[in-house]
Amino acid sequence: MCAATLDGSPALTAAFYERPVLEVARELIGCTVEHAGAAGVIVETEAYHDSEPACHAFVGVTPRTRTLFGAPGRAYVYRSYGIHAMLNAVCEPEGVGAAVLIRALEPLSGIESMRARRGLAETARVEELCSGPGKLAQALGVTLEQNASSLSSGPVRIGPRPPEWADPPILDGVRVGISRAVELRWRFCVAGNRNVSRPWPPASGRADAARR
DNA sequence: CATGGGATTGACT
């Protein structure tokens, strides 16, 4: 399938995702995500792979991780802390449990619906809408119902980098909010982008660079 | 079947 995205570009196909998850995590930066009339550019991602214990797939195939081990190019959506939905893109060949967590977006369109779904006032800054994995899922209206749906032809679509995002400045760092495999630098984000979920690089010149 | 722990966020001291 080569279904179109909002701007007319064909959505990324399964072949894009059927590669090493670290490559995909890096290359998804600058790509677009859309759902329910809203869209944004991906500015922060994290990679997860069944070979390391921070990944849900580390425990093997269970009802929860079946999507992770399934076909690449599908959405893996799960609930975090009983409250938030987390949107991931399943990667690597079927049988490998790997995914890219989409952690932040720069809003592109549907800003008003994002604000409404986030329950924010019209005066809320655009940077508040999608600057975190739970926030962007809420802003786009993504729920667990979209788990296992195709990112090429389903309700949630990921498109290629727009021309102005052809070569974004990408920084890597350690992943956020996990307690195992904390040393892996499997987080990627756009340098200096204000929609990134945490100050990156650390705002001040203090010695907290090594903390996370 | 009971329990415990989150790939987070927002409110509050």
Added chain:
DNA sequence: GTCAATCCCATGC
């Protein structure tokens, strides 16, 4: 800086 909300699911009895 601290902390609670809240639900899915993996694990262990």
